[in-house]
Amino acid sequence: MVKLFILTAAYYSGNKMMVLSEYFVKMAGILPELSLIKTRQISGGFSNAVYLIYVNQVPHCVLRIPALNEEAFGINRAHEMRVIEAAAKASISPNILWKDEKGAFAAEFVPQPSLDWGVCHCDADLV
Numbered sequence: 001m002v003k004l005f006i007l008t009a010a011y012y013s014g015n016k017m018m019v020l021s022e023y024f025v026k027m028a029g030i031l032p033e034l035s036l037i038k039t040r041q042i043s044g045g046f047s048n049a050v051y052l053i054y055v056n057q058v059p060h061c062v063l064r065i066p067a068l069n070e071e072a073f074g075i076n077r078a079h080e081m082r083v084i085e086a087a088a089k090a091s092i093s094p095n096i097l098w099k100d101e102k103g104a105f106a107a108e109f110v111p112q113p114s115l116d117w118g119v120c121h122c123d124a125d126l127v
Helices: 020-026 077-089
Strands: 010-013 016-019 037-042 048-055 058-066 096-099 105-108
Touching (some): 077 096, 077 105
Antiparallel strands (some): 037 048
8 A cells, every 4th residue: 555645744954844735846847736746755765755646546746855055965956967867868767847056956756676786787688
């Protein structure tokens, strides 16, 4: 069973708790009314909080919110966004539906299985 969070779910970023609905207000251009939205946090991210956003109980998009101090870890969010947008333009990554100046973005949801961190590649796996 998929556990869905209500809009008051929060994430921790540095020393600040943020409410997801604050992002949903910023994303108003790509989302319907808030009463139709639910979220599920996707685990496994190290430097970001990631949420699957459902609209009418159907997966709609994935919201990624930076969750680490960029300076401490040498992360340049502007460079990162240029790479993400280039990958989407080359059709090797989902399209970006919304972004902000701090590195948060929403991308199209693409249903596919994910690999766990235990996957081991050998030379034969590489093309």
